[in-house]
Amino acid sequence: MNEQHTQQVNTTNHLIIDGADAVDLAKTYGTPLIAYDVSAIRQQIRRFKKVFESNHVAYAVSYASKAFATVGMFQLVNQEDAHIDVVSGGELYTAIQADFPMEKISFHGNNKSREELEMAVDHHIGVIILDNFHEIDLLSAILEAKHETVKVMLRLTPGVSAHTHKYDQTGQEDSKFGFDIRSGQAQQALQKVLADTHMDMIGIHAHIGSQIFKVNGFVLAAQKLVDLAADWQTKFNFETRVLNVGGGFGIRYTQEDDPIAPEQFVDAIVKTVQKQVSLRQIKMPAIWIEPGRSIAGPAGYSLYTVGSRKEVPGIRPYVTIDGGMGDNIRPALYEAQYEAVLADRVNAKPEETVRIAGKYCESGDILIQKQALPKSHSGEVLALLATGAYGYSMASNYNRNPRPAVVFVEKGQAKLIVKRESYQDLVSLDCSFV
Structure with missing residues (x-):
């Protein structure tokens, strides 16, 4: 376990989340429970903004809400x-229910419906990012x-393939997203939009993808976008007011990451x-x-309560928790990896390597294949680390299990953000059949 997490403990060796005891949170709100460190969210947004401001560049930090979208999260952003x-x-x-400023919202998607587009127009959304000719x-x-x-922008596929899982790649030419540059689709789309008096083409x-660790792809994509902007200014007298380079900046899930x-990705892009x-x-x-x-x-x-345990001679023990693929589908979906600690014995010496198994009726419901832990006991609290993105937002009611509650924790104070189902x-x- 890395130093960052070992420091987040109190004198009783309990995991601390922005000043609150994780074991107490589990007792108060029950498990499974997703707890967010609000200070960490604020600090990361501010670090992004500082990069732009220190480089004296006009900017927008636009939170990709598919990672976790609730009224409370939008209010925090x-x-x-x-x-x-x-x-x-x-x-x-x-976002509307959160009273989020409409002018600060961008609308993505490769198959927006008429109803969705009408909602965006009726609420005077900031910008619609066009993805295909049908949508135009x-x-x-x-x-x-x-x-x-x-206001509109064109989503382009610049022909840059990110070094990440194939399901996380979106910038290559063979993608369901955006207009391809090399084939001339992007230029055709630009001409179509510029000819429409109801659309204000701003950028x-x-x-190029998600969970990316190398800056090279972002640098190459930025170069291509500037070259295209210069080309379009010469050909069509179109000035690119906004260059949106997306996201996908990788984070640490395990020691291997x-x-x-x-x-630092952003600083390289800006420069x-x-x-x-x-x-x-230009x-x-x-x-x-x-x-x-x-x-x-x-x-x-993600906080869970340890339940059953299965011992098989010559095979890693299975330690089962009261959640699983219903609140975190990523390991089953594309072999995403996580690390975990016992929240009430964070720095205790590991005694065994176990599988962390979920309670769902699927053999693939394994959250972690190999996790070194102290010998755990039924009723203890297990915490999966760095689960704030694409956990709750991809949660399901598989096996008719309710989705978990979500709390925001800031400086020791916890607030319920999503009720437990x-x-x-x-x-x-x-609806009844009879």
Whole structure:
């Protein structure tokens, strides 16, 4: 276990989450429980902003809300004067309920429905990021019917393949997202948008993938986007006001992960854009980023209660907890790896290596394949680390298990952000057949 986590203990060797005892949180709110370190979220947003400000660049830090989208999270992001991007009508509706400033919202997605686009237009959303020709036509018809205008950007695939899991790659030419540059699709889309008087084309966007550890891909993508901006200014007299380089900055899940600090990715991107803009002699655009995992991920902890134990001679023991793939599908979905500690004995000497198994009726419901721990006992609290991104947001009711509660913890004070689902909640949408 790394030093960062060993320091977060109190005098009784309990895990501490932003000043609160994790064992006490589990007793108060029950398990499974997802607890967020609010100070860590604030600090990461501020570190991103500091990079731009120290480089004297116009910018927006736009939280990629698919990582974790709730009313409370959006309110927290708004307190830090950041933007958000949404990818569905549900995320946009959540932002509306959070009273999030509409002008600070970007709308992504490769198959936005008419209803979703109408919602965005009706609420005067900040910018719609166009993903395909069908969407251009659909939005154009909506805007004409409503006599409205909206700011738009084009999502592009720059032909940069990130060194990450194949399911996390989005910037290569063979992707379901965006307009391909090399084939001429992007230029065709630009001409179509510029000809539409209801659309205000403000910039270009690219997102090359997720959980990326090397800066090279971001630098290459930034170079390509500036080159394209210069080319389009010459050909079409179009000035790129915003260069959105997406997110995907990797975080540490296990000891094998060795990412640089997320803000270092941004500093490299900013300096690359500044250099390329100077070389191409075009006006410096604002730079937008869309971090999600790097803001929410490290700040999240999943707390579980240890239950049964299975011993098989010659095979690692199975230690089962009261959650699993229903609140964290990532290990089963694409072999994502995590680390865990016993929350009430964080620095106790490891005595065995075990599998951490979930309670769901699937052989693949294993949260961690190899975890060194002290000998655990039923009733103890196990904490999975860095689970703040794509855990709750991808949670399900598989096996008719309720989804967990979520709490925000700041300076020792905990606040319930999402209530635990009840069995009644599980059947609330069911209709009788008889």
